[in-house]
Amino acid sequence: MSGARRLSRGGLIDRSQIIKFRFNGKAYTGHPGDTLASALLAQGVRLFGRSFKYHRPRGVVGAGAEEPNALVQVGEAGYSTPNLRATQVELYDGLSAQTVNGWPSLKHDVGAINSMFSRILPAGFYYKTFMWPRSAWMRYEHFIRKAAGLGRTPELPDPDIYDKRHIHCDILVVGAGPSGLIAALTAARSGARVVLADEQTQFGGSLLCTSSTIGGLRAVDWVKKMVDELRTFSEVKLLNRSTVTGYFDHNFLTINERRTHHLASGDSDPRMSRERLWRVRAGEVVLATGAIERPLVFDGNDLPGVMLSSAVTTYIRRYAVAPGKTGVVFTNNDSGYQAAIDMAWAGMEVIAIVDSRRSPGTSVVKEAEALGIPIYKGHVISSARSGSEGLNRVELSTWCRSTGELTAHKGMIDCQVLALSGGLSPVVHLHSQSGAKPVFDSHVAAFLPGASVQKERSVGACNGTFDLGDCFREGIQGALAAANVRGFSAIGVDIPATDYKQHAPIEALWEVPSNILDGARAKKFVDYQNDTTASDIRLAAREGYRSIEHVKRYTALGFGTDQGKLGNINGLAILAKTLNKEPGDVGTTTFRPNYTPVTFGAIAGRNLGSELFDPVRKTAIHPWHVKRGALFENVGQWKRPWYYPRPGESMLDAVNRECLATRASVGVLDASTLGKIDIQGPDTAEFLNRIYTNGWTNLLPGRCRYGFMLGEDGMVMDDGVTTCIASNHYLMTTTTGGAAAVMGWMERWLQTEWPDLKVYLTSVTDHWSVMSVAGPQSRAVLEAAGCDVELDSQSFPFMSVREGKIGDISSRISRISFSGELAFEISVDANYGMALWQTVMDAGRAYDITPYGTEAMHVLRAEKGYVIVGQDTDGSVTPNDLGMDWIVSKNKDFIGKRSLFRADTIRPNRKQLVGLLTDDPKTVLPEGAQLVNSPQNSRPVPMIGHVSSSYYSASIGRSIALALVKGGRARMGSTIFAQLMDDHIVPAVVVDPVFYDPENERTKS
Amino acid sequence: MLEIECPWCGPRDQDEFSYGGEAHIVRPLSPENLNDREWGDYLFFRDNKKGQHAEQWCHAAGCRRWFNVIRDTVSYRIVSVYRSGDSSSGESP
Incomplete structure (x- = not known):
């Protein structure tokens, strides 16, 4: 005995097995083949939920995707899924479901009091009432949202896995009802590659609940025969429990397959994905999506x-x-x-x-x-x-x-x-998503598919064809036409015999009239889920709303999780009548993906975390940094050591120590992450001349040069040092984060504008391991490490490059410096990176060699006034703004040059790079702090710039900052003010941005 | 998601490509001879065509070649695809 209302015969359920489940905490039973809705109905349950606005008691209305009322939250904790339709939830042993709307319990709902006030809760009530005063909306909203909740967001991480598959096919058939099944078989017999997808557990659609016979067979037996034959084709993929949720451009469709929803938690392989998102590129699409009753x-x-x-x-x-x-x-x-x-x-x-x-x-x-x-x-x-x-x-x-x-x-x-x-509303959702416009047909009182925009055709009930025999005919013809387009000549399929019934036409009835007396308090619901009534729609029209899109937003018609599958057509017809128009003139609202809600898990698939979504890049020396207790900073995808705290050290302690050690003796930085582009070809120097602001034609092999790259708008885009290895071979370095963009940028100029230049680019960022040895003792450390290159300034001057060996390791050594100290940058094959690092660290022990991270690197360079592109620049800064006119050639054209002479780029009051010294030497300004002229300002306060870099400098013994300030260079010596978030105002003096060794004596020593 | 036929690799999903905006904008040979308005036209102004639009695409996750596409901005239909330096009829100039 499974329930008071269960019939003793018929149905596609297995009465021999009992499934136990819980609904709102109460135990129930059902059978395999049941949905949550059917099992509850079988046991006499009528109340399934409360409506969204008035909290009226609601029962189950539909039997499929269209269900607006019976929304449930299924599963516990991390497995919890909100807003599933009870009509589509397959039963499994141990299933636990709750109604999503109804508090504290479904039978005694606090919000039902709204129902008594429904006369004063008309369409647009929230807009009209709670928007005044405007500032209070934030306060009201919290309570309104709580009262209006639909389900609960699971608060634990989702333990399930989800995946995606890409698939190409000749013909995608959507829907496995009578039209879709016969279309799929027709297409399959032609030899085409076919995908057949249906949202239900079983194929068959409306045939699963008909008493008709087909070709002398019971409908379900005919379905089985069709599916059995379809399974024999190797090029046919059958997807059940799979909803085609979106139809996008160029016949790209998504299918959401639910793979384990119907299984008890112990019954599925934990390695199996819960859902799969199929991404289909279909040659032709046959839509057989059926119709939904209104x-x-x-x-x-x-x-x-x-x-x-x-x-x-x-x-x-x-x-x-x-x-x-x-x-x-x-x-x-x-x-x-x-x-x-x-x-x-x-x-x-x-x-x-x-x-x-x-x-x-x-x-x-x-x-x-x-x-x-x-x-x-x-x-x-x-x-x-x-x-x-x-x-x-x-x-x-x-x-x-x-x-x-x-x-x-x-x-x-x-x-x-x-x-x-x-009446029946054809499911024109996918047709409409494909870009086509459904057309109203007064004979069937419904919107039918209009002219196709993409390679799709509709067959059967979704095309307004409701007679079974006609559905078969259309399915076959649609598939034959699609197969023909794909170059398959089809063997026909015979139309099976069906019971034919003479039908009289529908007579549209969009709204039943009310008694005059009852008119005012009649509750005629159009959209069940959002409690939109016929009078709400008329009210919207009276208040001046004409477009169905506006009425939708004003009355919430079709705004629910069901997207108005039941109510929209009635609603727009009622609007049409109010406006004395035809439904076709009002038109439908836009049908958007997804047809039914899709979980975020399915959309994300495996693209999660650092492994498959955003890969992490590590240098060859990474394990050493980890071992030394470094904390890491993300720079692009790279992990860079940020600083190396010793036990008990704060970040500031560690950074101060690293900076002081580098200035006093020697420090070492892993610089492997800088972008490196190998550039070869006879026209390379000319190419660099066009890409960089400075001149490159006179750079000799063995020398390197710092360069600025601008966008065509004249704004600084990237910077770095490029080395001439031979007359037709250069190695460019870029910022760590800008490497890929610079590579793409240069490729684009070469391919589209300068195909005549013989220049070839190769990204070699990962091929080289680079360490920078900086500080007055760096030369001594390299000598101690067994460097066979003459290192004295005479034979190895600043901005030159030598090749040689350090110990046994072939190295390219550059005398460049980003710290303002004597420094050597050593590049080796990445496979020798760790060996080189160890060699140098061993040799440096006598000099207290200190590894330093990106934070100390930033402090050291800021002390020197060296900018970081992307920190001290933001895409609106020219070389002149940075006070770096010396790097801009007057004698040649380069990308962005003309823009440096536009009215806007030569105007005086541009923001310029300056140094800032706070009156209190201990105060470190926050980066991003806004700068103003005076401590007393009436609001709005004119902003004259912002702090771009700010640190405590142990070498100087006080805080320092770099800032971009309007007309900054003319303000030297004057005091400006940083206005902080907490309304604190900090005075600071504008100074030259070079704080340390302005003569560059240390760098060149 | 569009399906774009790379002239070197064949039809691929839009995911593999990056978009480069309007095609056939030639960089002026002597920028210094242009006034601000003329340079601004080159730098900032682009057609916002309803209908057939010539645009640049790069097969960024494939062969990394730039090429040209004529695409209808209303229907998103791709009318033709041709290599940089070729004309839209597919011939080298």
Whole structure:
């Protein structure tokens, strides 16, 4: 015994097995084949959630992706997933689900008091009320968001893994209902590579809940036959539990496959991904996405027990659940009759079919009459009423189509289930996402696919074709056409025989009229999830909203997690009527990906953390730094030693020690991360001349030069030292973070503007390990390390390069300095990097050789007024702004030169690089601090610049800073003020940016 | 995501490419002879075409070659692809 409402026959469930699960803390059971919704319905549960705004009790309305009410949070802790539709959650043993809306409990909901105030909570209420005073919105918002919550964000890291696959196919068939299945088989038989994806557990779509036969077979057996044949093709991929969620440019589609959602936590391989995102590039797409039934809009149409007629059919035929004891059907088309027939088959008492039309189709009428079901033609349900457990009565009325008013009240009917059919809305979502515009068709009272923009075609119900035989014909034809385009000549598939029923046309009924007396308080819900009513839409129109996109945003129509799958078409038709327009003139809102919500896990896939998302780069000497207890700084993707604290040292202690040791004796820096580009070819010097601001044609082999690279806008882009190795061979260094951009930039000029230059670039950043040995004892250390190069200033002057050996290691040694000390930069094959480092460290022991990190490097260079591109520059700084006109050639053109003479770049009051000394030598200004003219300012305060670099300098014995200040060089000696975040104001004197050894005697010693 | 046919490697996902903006903007041979307005036109002003737009792309995660694409900015259809230095009809000048 699995539940009071479970039928003893029929359905696609396995009654031999029992599944135990919990819903809102209570234990229930179900069977394999059940969804959470069907199992709960089988046990008489009617209340599934509370609505978003009024917290009205809500039941399950649909049976699939369209469900707006029965939203649940499934799983615990890190496994928790919010806002799943109970109609799509497959049962598994131990499943635990909670309603997402309803506090403190579903039955006694505090927010339901909103319902009593609904007269004063109309559309746009939050905008109108809480936006004044504007500053208070931040305070209100906190409470409003809490009251309006939909599910809870899991707070623990997601323990599951997710992955992605890329796939190409000739034909992607979306949806495995009748049209999609036969299309896939047709395409498969042609030899094309086919992907068939369907969001449900099983293929078959509407055939899983039909009593019809196909070609003499039960529908489910025909489906099995089709799937069995599809499995025989090696080029066919079948994806169930896979929702095609997005249709993007150039026939690129995404499929969200749920791989382990249906398994109990112990039953799945932990190495298996929970979800997979398929990224498909399809030659042709055949859309067979079916149609979603619309509810009818009348007073009380949201009560638990009111369902779509297609959902009633699905629960009875597929899940063997009778959703109540007594039922009524309310329809404006022939398809609603099926629910009455199925309810009768399930043993329910079908009290009435209420048809708003006067002339229903003869065959459905005959079928219903044969079962003894009373049919009320030209009638409507004007109102539904509830008892303690949801729907218990409906009000029957006659109406006049031409006046649009009720004409007579015909009494109340007791019933537990009301099945609604307001017509079928083709699922044109993917078609619309592809860039096409759906077109309103008044014959089917729905939007149908318009002209294709991409390589797609719609077949079956999503194309407005609802007869099964016609669906088969369209599926076959669509697949044949697609296969032809891809160059496959298809062998046809015979159209199987189906039961054909003569159908009478639908007569649109977008809103059921109300009694005059009830008009004001009638609650006719259009969007269940957001509690948008027909009167909200009319109010929006009265207040001047005309575009459906604006009405959507004002009334929240279609804003829920269901994206208005049920309500949008009714809503836009009600707006159209209010504006005296046709629905086609109002149009739909934009259909955007994703069709149903996709987890962030699936979108991220394996692109997480440092291994696969943003790789970490380490130098050859990295293990040594780790061993020495270095703390690291991220520079681009590189890990660079930041400083090497000794036990008990603060960061400032360590940096001071490293700086002082370098200035007093010798320090050593791992400089391997600097970008290195090998440049070869006879035109290299000319190329460097065009790329750098300074001249390069006279640089001899064995010499190196510092250069500035500008953008064409004249702004400093990168800097570095380039060495001439031979007349046609140079090695360029770039900043650590700028290496890839500089490489790409130079490649672009060479390929697109100067293809005549014979110049070839190769990135060699990782090939070389580089250590900088700096300080007055650096020469002695190199000698002690066994360097065979003459190191005295005479034979090895500043800015020159020598090749030789240090010990056994072949080295290229450059006399360059970023510290302002005598320094040697040693480059070796990266495989010898650690060996060289050890050799130098051993040799330096007698000189107390001290490794220093990037922080000390920054302090040392700031003491010298050397800029760091990207720190002291921000893309709006010219060489002149930095006081570095000496590096800009007057005798040649180079990238960005003309821009240095634009009106804006020569105006006097530009921000210029200066030094700053705070009045208090201990105060270190925060980098980024804003600078102002005077300590007393009325707001807004004119900003004259900012601090770009700021440190405590142990060598000088006080704080120093570099800053960009408007007209800074004319302010030397004057006091300006740093305005700090805490309103503290710090006076500082503008000085020359070179604080240490301005004559450069140490560098050249 | 667009599918772009690299003239050297064939059709690849847009992920592999970087975008370079409008194509066929020739760097002036003598910038020093241009006034600010003329230099500004070269430097800052680009067509914002509705319809067929010539633009540069680089197969950054592939062969790293720059090439030209004629793309419809309304439909995103790629009308043609040709190598730098060639004309849009695919011929060398």
